[in-house]
Amino acid sequence: MTSAPLEKTAWQGATQTPAPQPGQGLIAQRTVDLNQLGEEPRLVNCPFCHHQVMTRVQKESTSATGMAAVGCCLFGGIICAFLPYCMEMCHDSHHFCTNCGQKVAIRPHDGQVQIFSPQNPVVTAPAHIPPPQAVAMTHENMGKN
Template identity: 40%
Template sequence: MSEYQKQPPPYGMHNPPPSVPPYGPPPNVPPHLLQPQGPPPLSQPRLLVQGQFGPAPSSSICPSCNIPVMTRVEHESTAKTHLFALLLCIVFFPCVCLPYCMDSCQATNHYCPNCGAYLGTYDH
């Protein structure tokens, strides 16, 4: 038989490992080191409070990438925008497009410029 075809020795033939208790804490370890440690406290909040944003870009902490950012703003038409346009259509037709051109008639969505995550909405 060649050297590569040899079989390993049976289980009883090798030296057993040193005696270690299978369960329980290691000996001589202070109890405060055995307690599970949570994550370190953050110096800044991770969650954003609704209503924190305004109509202009604002500084915030992105919950996705955890870095301070100046938000990227996008304006979006809402039901309120469409209702104003309908009202203008009834009252004075040539001004029907004004609510779609005015930022104050639209919702302001805030996004992270780094990762693109949605952070919140400011609705006038």
Template identity: 35%
Template sequence: MQSYPKEAPPPYGMAIPPPPMPQVIHTSFGPEPQPLVCPHCQSQVTTRVNVQPTTKTHLAALIICLLCFPCFFVPYCCDSCQSTNHYCPRCNVFLGTYDN
């Protein structure tokens, strides 16, 4: 029977450092642009916002269309009926969303 040498354990005086932990910054976004440090490009920026309709917006428009056809477009004109997406103006990375 052949015996293979085992790896020696690290010396007792040496501590193995833990792996670096990624920094997670929890930012609650609102309907307006807000200042923050972009986690992608590390720049101090004010977010660029883009408002997009959601499924709720389309359902509200459908219900309004069935009740009062001339007013079906109202949910598409109200920012409060849509989601607000925040982007970094320098690197254009998506930072988060705000849903009403």
């Protein structure tokens, strides 16, 4: 006794992911050097926690964003002043480690990447501290108390 083949509904066909074909596998992502970060999250080796993580990107407006807003206001009116804050062309991209939360790099909208790393520990000992000097107690010093 054989059963009729199961037909997929349009909803099932649209919501189910197709099975990978033979020879197709997951594409291994490669880590990116911190100095090559752009505006999008990327897989990096965190210099703080030493884990391989996808960065979290936070966009922040800069003084160039304010200047662009002033220019838009002068040429397009007060309604256009908010446009540079909505557009991401004048924003800096701050990359954070998703494991430890540390800021690993900043990608300015118009410059080179600024990389952050842990502070190097202090390995030098403090300078030699001389021992206290003995003070002779005289009868004059004792009488002042």
